[in-house]
Amino acid sequence: MHRTATLLEDLSVEITARDTATLVAHAGDLPAGTRVSVTHLGTEGAPERREAAAAAARAELVPVPHLAARRLGSESELRDALDGLRAHDAHERLFVVGGDPRTPAGPYASALDVIRSGLLAEAGVAEVGITGYPEGHPAIADEALWAALRDKTAAIADQGLTASVTTQFSFDADAVVAWIERARALGIAAPIRVGVPGPAGVRRLVAFARRCGVGTSAGIARKYGFSLTSLVGTAGPDRFVEELTSRLEDAHGEVRLHLYTFGTLAATIDWARAAREAAVPAERP
């Protein structure tokens, strides 16, 4: 398939539990089998996240619930979360992230600690998603990030599980392509889902970028499609996707798109459908 079509056909979306009703209402506009990540925030509980994942599964989508290691208070909290997901058949794919809390709430200080617990494999998880940072991380040194990526990939394989990588959102296609090349050069062969925000208000994007420690230099932002001096208006990932597409080659391995929806799930689904239809024109009789 053409590369743009592949990126757009098999993209994934990331929601929070409170997007569940919107997801159910608009699921029909996503291809069956689309992966739906459910962010692990401190403001939403495990039952709501589990319900969001279950709703995705019922809608013929593939849930990817997130677990933030530092938000887990105890081993039994992890066991309960896995059991709850399993009861809804929403445990096959998980995304494990360290999490923002400065101090871990319980025994897991990093994603690696959760993976090494062995509880994921025991619960019947098949695939474990981990992070990637094309623009680095404000509080974690680059060397530590690359070491973590290597160690997590190895630990996932040791547990007999499959790894995939989803990158922190970025507005900079050059940084993303350079990051993919470095990862491949280091022997990371897992599929990489490139994180980018869905269409959203510029003010919102700037606020989330600040909150998540993602750079928005004026030049990059302008290229992406938003002006930092004029915060009114909406910016979408069109140019980013176009540029990413034009730069990707077979040597980059399996690469997909991951859309962080930041409260704009319906608009993101509309955007994805329009982009898909533009890339793969319906066959004429």
Ligand SMILES: NC(=O)C1=CN([C@@H]2O[C@H](COP(=O)(O)OP(=O)(O)OC[C@H]3O[C@@H](n4cnc5c(N)ncnc54)[C@H](O)[C@@H]3O)[C@@H](O)[C@H]2O)C=CC1
């Ligand atoms: N990329 C994403 O979608 C999300 C990222 N986060 C971020 O997760 C970060 C780390 O998670 P992963 O990338 O999975 O790393 P990780 O858990 O694999 O850890 C990588 C390295 O950073 C250290 N570390 C982990 N969390 C930290 C924190 N909050 N502060 C300082 N050092 C930390 C670990 O000890 C380890 O050395 C959080 O700080 C947060 O910024 C949180 C939610 C979603």
Ligand SMILES: Nc1nc(=O)c2c([nH]1)NC[C@@H]1CN(c3ccc(C(=O)N[C@@H](CCC(=O)O)C(=O)O)cc3)CN21
């Ligand atoms: N460093 C870091 N921390 C994160 O928590 C994080 C990232 N990076 N990268 C992207 C993902 C996506 N993230 C988020 C975070 C918040 C909302 C959000 O919509 N928050 C609502 C409140 C939702 C609620 O509390 O139920 C908001 O209006 O802020 C969405 C995605 C969190 N993630």
